[in-house]
Amino acid sequence: MDKIIISVATTGGRFPTKEQNPALPHTAEEIAANAVECWRTGAAIVHIHVRDEQGRGVCEAERYQKVVDLIRAQGCDIVINLSTGGGSGVTDNEQRFAAIAIKPELCSYNPGSFNFGNRVYLNPPDFMGRMAKAMFEAGIKPEIEVFDTAHIYNTLRVAEKGFFAKPYYFQFVLGVQGGALATPKQLIHYLESVPQGSPWSVAAIGRHQLPLNVMAIAMGGHARTGLEDNVYYGRGELAKSNAQLVERLVRIARDCGREPATPGEAREILQLSGSRGKSLP
Numbered sequence: 368m369d370k371i372i373i374s375v376a377t378t379g380g381r382f383p384t385k386e387q388n389p390a391l392p393h394t395a396e397e398i399a400a401n402a403v404e405c406w407r408t409g410a411a412i413v414h415i416h417v418r419d420e421q422g423r424g425v426c427e428a429e430r431y432q433k434v435v436d437l438i439r440a441q442g443c444d445i446v447i448n449l450s451t452g453g454g455s456g457v458t459d460n461e462q463r464f465a466a467i468a469i470k471p472e473l474c475s476y477n478p479g480s481f482n483f484g485n486r487v488y489l490n491p492p493d494f495m496g497r498m499a500k501a502m503f504e505a506g507i508k509p510e511i512e513v514f515d516t517a518h519i520y521n522t523l524r525v526a527e528k529g530f531f532a533k534p535y536y537f538q539f540v541l542g543v544q545g546g547a548l549a550t551p552k553q554l555i556h557y558l559e560s561v562p563q564g565s566p567w568s569v570a571a572i573g574r575h576q577l578p579l580n581v582m583a584i585a586m587g588g589h590a591r592t593g594l595e596d597n598v599y600y601g602r603g604e605l606a607k608s609n610a611q612l613v614e615r616l617v618r619i620a621r622d623c624g625r626e627p628a629t630p631g632e633a634r635e636i637l638q639l640s641g642s643r644g645k646s647l648p
């Protein structure tokens with residue numbers, strides 16, 4: 368089977384906290400060190416949120432830039448995916464555009480509002496359109512985070528305006544409270560709802576992370592692990608690090624005959640260079 372792109376989501380924008388798992392990286396130095404360690408372990412993409420001194424998730428260009436610089440200073444060519452998802456320290460939705468100024472190869476993209484845990488996560492149609500346009504003009508490929516099936520249809524509606532370069536890259540997120548359930552049936556429904564040939568990856572929350580990652584391995588998809596989605600290694604056992612979660616996923620993928628893609632191979636699979644330097648139609 369084809370190579371598998373392993374993404375690691377190291378930190379998260381709201382949860383988890385260091386109280387939930389002390390191994391969670393907060394500072395730029397910690398996040399960069401985790402990214403490099405996961406790259407050495409087999410991750411091809413790192414999904415990055417940044418935190419302030421109080422540990423709140425923020426969207427600030429300087430903080431993103433510092434993490435990127437620290438990663439690159441170590442000779443690490445991992446594909447960088449900066450979050451536009453917001454966080455507990457974000458006071459205005461417009462702050463979520465900050466990562467676009469850094470022009471990473473990937474930014475997460477949120478195509479729809481929904482109840483996320485105990486709050487309403489706002490991604491209104493106008494906001495979605497402006498975010499897609501800003502990424503397109505900056506040559507950034509959106510990693511489309513699908514929390515529920517309607518997010519796929521919302522994406523296709525935005526795509527009609529020409530703001531996405533093909534292939535569309537979907538991150539299927541399963542098991543968020545307020546979003547779709549983490550079940551095999553839901554994953555298959557997602558898969559049947561996206562344009563054929565779209566690269567796709569699976570992220571699942573908490574105890575669902577590993578079994579749904581394994582489904583993605585078996586089905587020819589890509590997979591995201593990391594402490595953002597799950598702080599445990601096993602029942603009642605905290606993960607020691609992001610790299611420990613990556614290491615297990617690499618091992619299982621190899622046992623199933625799927626070699627982890629290098630960052631260069633991930634760039635080819637996702638056609639990242641193809642999304643750069645285009646002007647709007």
Ligand code: MG
Pocket residue numbers: 376379380414416450452475595
């Ligand atoms: Mg995220």
